Amino acid sequence: MTIAEIQDEIVDEFSMFDDWMQRYEYMIELGKSLPLINDQYKTDDNLIKGCQSKVWVHAELQDDKLVFTADSDAIITKGIIAILIRAYSNQRPQDIIAANIGFIDEIGLKEHLSPTRANGLVSMIKQLKLYAVAYQTQLN
């Protein structure tokens, strides 16, 4: 599936919820199910700056696709990461770079997109895209 298709699928899933509570409960559930990052990658180098909670992201190239694993010590943050990883992991770097992030707004998490909000969603997306840029350069 392309990133856009996955994003549409996520938007569809979230549209079933009537209120914020259900959305957050679902996000928390996603957070709990997030495949954990290998402990060896939970290093300061992989820590994303700008988050009130700790967020680690590791990226690795498998064939021509970028695979992300991640973790956080806060469960809502973990849920947000799970959504991002579902959309962007196992995709080609150039597609990650080009991806539109408007779906975050559509699933009712717009408030997390504010760059001044201490959750670092913007920093996370930036970091994923930076990895993609780095590996894209490597592939070229």
Next chain:
Amino acid sequence: MIDTTFNIGSIRKDFPILNRKVNGKPLVYFDNAATSQTPKQVIDAIVDYYQRYNANIHRGVHTLSQEATDAYEEARGKIQRHFNIAKPHEVIFTSGTTHGINLVANGFSSFIQEGDEILVSAMEHHSNIVPWQMLCERTGAVLKVIPMNLEGELIMDEYHDLLSESTKLVFCNHVSNALGTVNPIDKIIEAAHGVGAAVLIDGAQAAPHIKADMQALNVDFYTVSAHKMCGPTGIGILYGKEEWLQKLPPYQGGGEMIAEVTFEKTTYADLPHKFEAGTPNVCGGIAFGVALDYMNGMGFEAIAAYEQELLDYATEKLLKIEDLKIYGTAKEKTAVISFNIEGVHPYDIGTILDKLGIAVRTGHHCAQPIMDFYQIPGTVRASLSFYNTKEEIDAMVEAVKRAKAMLL
């Protein structure tokens, strides 16, 4: 006019913001230690200033300038009386507590030498750590830390052991922003003076709850921010004893702070203007005075008694939640409750609480050394004020329970 009865209903009517809704729920504002809300009396004073007599002060010959100057200096007088300061020129208007601390730290560069010691408490806000570290870097002085115990109280025996003839300065907050601990500053000041050290007290968190008497405390410097005590942001004061303020070099150069200027030499203005370079926050100063009038109208004893009632109520209710731990259990504390629920990140609780209209602070509260001491990433901090109610505490407790159920 002093109203001795504490009428919470009429007090809340003074704060228009308390009527708003957040995420569809009535706002419960428990982030008062970060900034307090503004009563309409203060808002009206700000509007009145800009509508009627906005002008630059101290130098204009016209009526507006004179009116603004009078009002600004009258505010200085109110602040002087409020803190029982001996002389009006010992009140230096600043942009806030951080500015006041930096002004002193910068000025002391001239007096501090390599090997001198500076003591700072273990529960300081970053703004009362970093300027001193910078001072130490500039001068070669050594920064030493007065440790605290698990309850969040300073260990006074160790403080006395740290004091020596090398101690030149002692810095401590009156009340900890992260824990609410009220520190025994009278004893801290007396002991420091015993070895000839000067003392700066960060009064930012104390001023909204405790009316501190500068002459009785015999403190050398005390700083506060208006926005923690019903005033606007961007204004505060530094109290300094006259002899210290005379000795300290000016912090910033500019207009207002000079007596005479030639390209060869400038002579500085007298106190307080020596430290008030540039056009000051005139409106802020006036509004700060009105905020003090407002709080004194209720009386600080009445405020403290009511807030204590809220603190006891909230502590009791929160502790009924299983696995909830409160950090900062000093015998003397203001209405600040820092807590965590085992296995839950404070950020997650704060996020859910916000969805329920409840404003708390989460994180390290600009006091990372305290979080390191307890080995936690941060806390959820509910800081209460005299305009809060028990019903709001009930709403928070229910919200915390709901968050816990969702998150665990």
